Amino acid sequence: MNSDSPEDELQPQRIQELLSVLPSFALLAGLQLDVFTRLAAGPATAAGLAGLLGVEVLRLARLLYALVAIDFLEVRRTDGGIDLFANTPEADLFLVEGRADFVGHERNLWSRVWNAALQTADSVRSDSPRAMLDFAEIPREELRVFLEGLHRGAVSMGEELARRWLSSCAAVLDVGGGSGGMSVALTQSCPDLAATIVELPAVAPVTRELVEAEGAERVSVVAADLGEPAADSLPQDLVAGSFDAAVCKSFLQCLGPAEAERAVARITRLLRPGGELYVIGVGLLDDTRVTPAHATLFDLIFLNIYEGGRAYTEAEHRQWMAAAGLESVQRLELDDGSPFLRGRRPE
Ligand SMILES: C[S@@+](CC[C@H](N)C(=O)[O-])C[C@H]1O[C@@H](n2cnc3c(N)ncnc32)[C@H](O)[C@@H]1O
Numbered sequence: 001m002n003s004d005s006p007e008d009e010l011q012p013q014r015i016q017e018l019l020s021v022l023p024s025f026a027l028l029a030g031l032q033l034d035v036f037t038r039l040a041a042g043p044a045t046a047a048g049l050a051g052l053l054g055v056e057v058l059r060l061a062r063l064l065y066a067l068v069a070i071d072f073l074e075v076r077r078t079d080g081g082i083d084l085f086a087n088t089p090e091a092d093l094f095l096v097e098g099r100a101d102f103v104g105h106e107r108n109l110w111s112r113v114w115n116a117a118l119q120t121a122d123s124v125r126s127d128s129p130r131a132m133l134d135f136a137e138i139p140r141e142e143l144r145v146f147l148e149g150l151h152r153g154a155v156s157m158g159e160e161l162a163r164r165w166l167s168s169c170a171a172v173l174d175v176g177g178g179s180g181g182m183s184v185a186l187t188q189s190c191p192d193l194a195a196t197i198v199e200l201p202a203v204a205p206v207t208r209e210l211v212e213a214e215g216a217e218r219v220s221v222v223a224a225d226l227g228e229p230a231a232d233s234l235p236q237d238l239v240a241g242s243f244d245a246a247v248c249k250s251f252l253q254c255l256g257p258a259e260a261e262r263a264v265a266r267i268t269r270l271l272r273p274g275g276e277l278y279v280i281g282v283g284l285l286d287d288t289r290v291t292p293a294h295a296t297l298f299d300l301i302f303l304n305i306y307e308g309g310r311a312y313t314e315a316e317h318r319q320w321m322a323a324a325g326l327e328s329v330q331r332l333e334l335d336d337g338s339p340f341l342r343g344r345r346p347e
Contacts, residue, residue, distance in 0.1 A: 026066040028111060031104040033060075035067065036087050036095035043076070043086040109149025112142075116304040123304045133305035135254070136202040143206055147179040150250070151210075154178060157249055157280065158185025160335055162193075165278075169193055169244035175226060175267055176251035178203075180211035180219060187218040194218040196243070198235060200225055226266050227259030234266060241272045252317070253283025256308025261320045268324035271345040277326060280340040283311040292338065317341050 030036060038044070038052050046061035053060065064085050067073040072091040076084045087096070094103045116131035123130040138146070158181060166172060167190050174183040177197030186195050195218065199207045204223035211219050224235030234240055246267045252260045267277060282298045290296055299311035314331065318341070321329050326343030333339055 022066075023070040024114075026063065026070060027072060028107060028114070029063055030067050030072060031095060031107040032111065033063070034097065035064070036072070036091045037097040039073070039085060039087045040092060040096040040099075043084040045082055045084055049085065105152050106149045108145045112146065112149075113301055116301055119304045120300050129304050129307055131304040132307065134307075135200050138202075140206060143203065147203075147206065147210065151179040151181040154181030154249065155185045157334075158182035159189055161247065161278070162186050162189030164335075166190065166193065166245055171196070171243045173198060173238075173243040173246035173267065173270055175246055175248045175263070176200075176254065177207060177221075178250075180207050180214070180216070180221070182247065182249060183219045184211060184214045184216040187216055194220070196238070197221045198224050198226060198238065226263040227255045229262070234269060238270055240269050241275075243270050243275055244272060245276045245278065246271055247278045247280065249278075250281035250283065252279060252320075253281055253302055253311060254306060254309040257312070257316070259308065260312065261323060264320040264326075265324040268321075268326055268345055273345055273347045275345050277321065277343050277345075278340060279317055279321075279342075280334070282338075283309075284317065284339055284341065285311045285313045286339075287313045287315050289313060294338075314339075314341065 033053055033055070035049065035053070038049060044052070046064055047057045049064070050057035050060045064073060065075070068075045068085070071088055072095065074086050074088055076086070078084060093099065094101050096102060097104065116133075119130035133146070135143070154177075161182070162185065166186060169190070170192060172183070172186060172193060172195045174180075174186075174195050174197045177183055177195075177199055180197055183195035183197050187193055197204075197207055197211070197219065199221060201223040204221050208221045211221060222235055222237045224238070226235070248263075248267065252263065255263060264277070271277065282295050283302065285295045285299070286292065295311050302310050318329055321341065321343045325346065327346055329341060329343035331339055332342055
């Protein structure tokens with residue numbers, strides 16, 4: 001027997017690591033309960049912290065010991081035998097809300113996304129999205145959690161687009177603009193730019209509320225379903241040929257392929273000759289379907305939450321863009337290295 005065969009060297013260590021998800025759940029719960037933020041003021045007993053958080057002590061204490069076990073909290077026993085909990089330096093830097101390096105803004109969105117991901121085997125078995133996210137039906141509070149979870153990413157995308165590509169635009173269409181963060185950031189960064197968000201009728205009122213709360217005057221919100229079947233229709237209130245650029249961020253991935261193709265055609269007609277469509281988001285796969293790994297893995301979420309939506313390949317996107325009449329379609333990269341596509345409406 002050859003003891004040097006590659007099989008002999010294989011160990012299940014990586015599999016075991018991937019299956020050890022409880023630290024992630026403890027961390028998420030600590031963030032959701034604001035444990036680290038409360039402890040930023042100084043060490044506390046479990047009972048003291050329970051009082052601050054408005055929860056019962058016994059279950060909280062068990063979570064606190066778990067957070068000690070994974071090095072986000074430290075525990076010190078007083079001479080009187082009472083345990084005092086404190087943030088570790090890492091937790092104090094990254095897990096305290098309000099600090100510049102806080103990384104937990106999206107905690108409520110992660111909770112929803114992880115819940116969805118846990119349905120993957122059932123969604124595959126039943127060939128249906130077991131954690132369905134139907135934007136037309138979702139309760140308002142849940143919709144707010146979802147959109148607020150996407151907000152920071154949308155804002156930083158608006159800032160990057162303004163800095164790198166859209167500063168000379170006067171009119172930009174933000175397709176499926178969600179929280180409105182991208183449009184707000186674009187108008188704040190570019191004094192001569194007006195942004196129009198197009199959102200589903202069920203979502204548009206929430207988008208409007210969020211945009212108004214930001215006091216953004218050059219952002220308007222139009223209610224329309226861009227995937228609807230009616231041939232050749234354009235949303236009322238939007239004028240063909242009136243936008244210098246349109247941005248679809250994390251939008252086409254919500255739609256089935258036929259809807260996505262119709263949406264790209266409609267959006268293209270809203271562009272002026274020479275206007276550009278930007279297709280951005282985690283739903284853009286290379287044609288191998290295996291890279292970027294982030295997109296391939298995120299497609300697991302889509303298969304649980306969308307009836308027809310999914311990550312699409314670059315070739316699929318290019319086909320819709322070509323069918324819509326866009327030309328010079330290019331693959332470009334964002335600051336973080338993720339790819340996106342840009343095409344131009346012919347002059
Ligand atoms: C994943 S969210 C992305 C939101 C935002 N672009 C962002 O990246 O933060 C997708 C958005 O597209 C909107 N949407 C989905 N289907 C749509 C349709 N057929 N027409 C217009 N908007 C749609 C949803 O309401 C939702 O706000």
